[in-house]
Every structure is written in C-alpha cells, then in structure tokens.
Amino acid sequence: MKIKEVMKREVISVKPTDNALDVLNLLFKMQISGLPVIDDQGKLVGMFTEKNVLSFILPSYIEKIGNFIYEEDPKSIKGKFAYLSKMQISQVMRRDVVTAREDSSLCEIAKDMLIRKARRIPVIDETGKVIGIVSRCDILKALSKKAEAAVNA
C-alpha cells in the first residue's frame, strides 16, 4: 500500500508571514498540534507545532540544569507570550521537516515517524509542492485494516 492511498489531499496550511500567536490560537481551535507552513509558491518551508511554542516560551537551559521542579511559573513566560504576539511563524517554526513522497510505502513513513518523532508528515511532489499530508492515525488505521482483512480472508 502506498502513501497516496491514505494521505489527506486537502491540506490546511499557514504562511510563514502569519502571526505566531494567531496560528497558535488556530491550533487550539482546530484541536491539532501542528500545521505545515507553505510559501506563496505552494512549497513547504517548515512546520509550526505546539512543541515549537513550548520550547520558545520555556528557558532553553532547563534541560541542562538537571533534576528540579517548577513550583511557580517563571515571570519570563508572560514576556515571551507578549513577544510571540509580535512574531511571524517563520521565526518559531521548525525548518528541518520530515517529508514523504506519494509513492512511499506505509511502513517506510511509519519508520520515519518513529525514528524522527514526527506526528504528521507532509507529502510533496518533485518540485517541493505540498500535495497531501499523512498522520500517524492514517497510517495505523490503514495498516490495521490491511491486517484485519488478511485475518478474515
């Protein structure tokens, strides 16, 4: 089975110049954790996720400090949110994005999702244009349906 058989062709995307806080609110509204960022030519330039925002608002050194508990919220978070409202998503998004081709096999993309910790992967054509998107759920549903069919056969 190929990715083109399970991917969603209607891709909801945002532009690199969109306001970061507005797009974060869009994620809340849509109840999803991330969206692909596509330029005017339809080419993929990044991925904007809740994780990007979390790593922006929390101090970058927390991982290096080791074992501790935040008993209160640091005052810097308010300032970071204020700053976020003035930023474009291109300043926060992840640029190194895992992508798939429509002819890739399901397991190949499942492997990428696991190894590179991606929840959803944009599908692009030869020119880099986004033609679809596939999530962990889409792949698991297709694989389980295939397995079920094999058991029932």
Next chain:
Amino acid sequence: MLRKFIILIAISLGLGFLTKSIGLSSHQAIAISIFSVSILGTLFFWDFRLSFAFLGVSILLLTKAIDLENLIKFSSLEVILFLVGMMVLVGLLKESGVFAWIVSLILRVRNLSANKFLISVIVFSALLACVVDEVTSIIFLVAAIFEICDYFEVDPVPFLIVSVFATNIGSAGTVMGNPIGILIAAKSGLTFEDFILKAFPLMLVILLALIVIVKFWYRKQLNDLDNKMKKLGANEILIRLISVPPEKSLKIALAIFGTTLLFISLHHRLELLFNLGPNTVLLVVPLVLSGCVMIWKWQRARGYIEKDVEWWTLLFFMLLFAQAGTLKFTGATDVLAKKIAYLTGNNPVFLTGVVLWISTIGSSILDNVVLVAAFIPVIQSFQSINLNLAPLWWALLFGGCLGGNITLVGSTANIVALGILEKEKNVRVTFFRWFWVGLTVGVVTTCIVWAALIFLPFYK
C-alpha cells in the same frame, strides 16, 4: 571560507619555510607548521578543529617528525582520563539536581539588594568554577541571573558579563577549575596543595579587585536594580520558583563529590604515604569515584560516558597535546626557549612578565588550552638553562584564565553565556560593549598577578 583556508595554509607553510631557512631541522619546521595549523584552525575553523588535528597528527607520523610511542606519551592520556572522570561526576551531579539546588540557593537569598546580588553572583560563579568546569558553572549562574533579572525587570547583560568574569577568574583557583589547571599540574608537578596555597588566595584578591571595578563600572545598573527591588518588594515568587526533590540520590551524589574533593585535596600526602609517583592519586581519584558511580547507576553508565563526556573536545585536546609534544620531541621548543631567554637576558622577572602577558593576550583570542599546550614545552625547556620555573607556571595559569575576560570570544564560558543570552533574550552583545570592561578587568587583574609573582617571594 576558501580564502580563510588559503590564508591558513599559506601562513603555516610560510612558517615552516621560514623556520627551516633560519636553521631549524626539517622535522622541527614540520612540527611548527602543523601546530600553527591547529592554532589558526581554532581561530578560523572552530567546527573543523578536530579534522585538522587528525590530519596534522597523521602528517607528523608519516613524515617521521614523531614516532607512535612518543605520540602516545605526549598525548597526556592521564589528563584526558582525569577530565573524563570529572565529566562523569559532573553528569551525576547534574542528574541528581545538585546544580538546580545551587540555583535555588541563589534565588532564595533573603532581603536581596543590588549589592548582595552582585556579590552573590561573583562568589557563586567563582567558587563553582573552582570545582567544576567553567561551561557547567556558567549555565547555572546564567539561569539564576535570568530568573532574578526577569523578576525585577532589569537588563541581565551586566550581571551575565560579571558572572563570566568571575567564572574565568575562579577557574584559576584550583587544579580542577580549568583544563589548563590539570594540564599544568600534570606537567609541572605542582600539587592541589600548591594550588590552594598559591593560586586560590591570589584568585580571591583578584575577585576583590573585580568587585571594585564592576561596582564602579555598572553603578547605574546597580542603582536601577535597587530601585526596582524597592518598588517590587521581596522576591517571594523567586524564593518558591524552583525546588529540588530531596531524594536520597542527591545526598549520595553530594557525598561522592565531597569525597572526590577530599581525596584530591589530600593527593600529595597520600602519594608520599604510599610512595606513589607525583600526581598519581590526583589523576586516579576521579576515575575511582566515577567507576563507583557507574557501578551504583549501572543502567545509566553508558549514558554518562556517551552524553556527559565531551569526546569531541577531549579528542582535540589529546591530539593537540601530541602536536605540542612533537615541538618538544623535535627540539623546536628548546631553540625557541633559548631565543626567548637570550632576548630577556636570562632575567627571571622579565621572563615571568613575558609569559604572563603573552598568555593573557594570547588567550583573549585563542582557546587557552591551545596556548598553554604550546607554552608548556617551552617552559620545560627553560629548565635546561637553569631557570626557576615556579613563577612561570603560575604566570601561565593566570594568564591563560584571565585573558579570557578581555574579549567576548576569550573563553568557552563567554561564548556559552552569550549564546544563551541571544537565544533567550534575542540580545546580541557588541564586541565593544564587552571589550572596554573586559580590557579593564583583564589588565588590572593581570597587573595584580604580575606584582604578586614579582614581589612576593612566596611564588618563587
């Protein structure tokens, strides 16, 4: 990039031909040429330094400038193993929350005033840098500074700069504060006791000078902080901001590190007692304790070695020491030492000044380990012309640490702190914002060391 690369090759080849034309042997010229690639490589091609070191050592072996046996001897495996052991112990401390606990101690200072904050930053930075490496030390201090400055809504840059100064100064206080400390101890035979009796008190005097300078330099910023502290009141949120779970492993980690410090401080006595070679116990203690840690936390042992030990840096150090050793092996440093001694008229006072100022100025632009690695064989060569080496070792240690304060790329602590500042606050410190205060601190503190080395017979 290509232009820089061509300049680097041209300088190193030029140096090789120049030294050959003034009478040095081919092997000496090759050793100088290869070592200059390493020095310039750290300056122009930081990310490529290990590749240059690999290639350089290979050329030295293939041209027979050094043989395999001596290459291994000069690579100072004992220093590398000491650093590996210390990195494993620091990894344990970090994982157990010891450093976060130190940050919470700074945040919990009661009735905070600008002066109290400044002095706390300086004292904590210097003392932490005395016992762990400067990069580890600066990360925790920067974390505390940012939280406090965010809370009181003041610019963190002056306090960050002061913390870096104190870190670089503090790293000269003991044998474990800076890789150059252990390198000098291993090559000179100086003990932990020598460092505690001679380097530590001098470091404290320099720290006092730093307090005076920065209190004057940043008087406006300190005034602003005082006003903000009065306006916003007590730091209650900061006091509660973070906590460290009082787990058993925190106490055991502290006990292990305390034991390490105790045995390191007693190493000379133990070596005398058990008739061991100089610095054997000093170099073995971190290995013994980190070995015990890896038995205690055996599931994490691989993680300590793979993640907490900076193999990239240590491999570079090892090959750099081997290249510097080749200078000694070929006799190039003997020639250089004789020339320097001749130029300074064999005058130890003048020579101390030369070593101190060259290492201060050199380490303001170069990695101090590169500089010290180059200087060590030269200083060892002075012994053959019957010069007293003790003040020269101290000059090298303090020059190598204090020079790092002069420019914003002077030491790894500076680069790490400024990197966090840029990422967190989107603030880029300009060269001159750092340079004027750094130059003042660098020159004043080096003058204090110079005076101490010249006038106090204690250092002779």
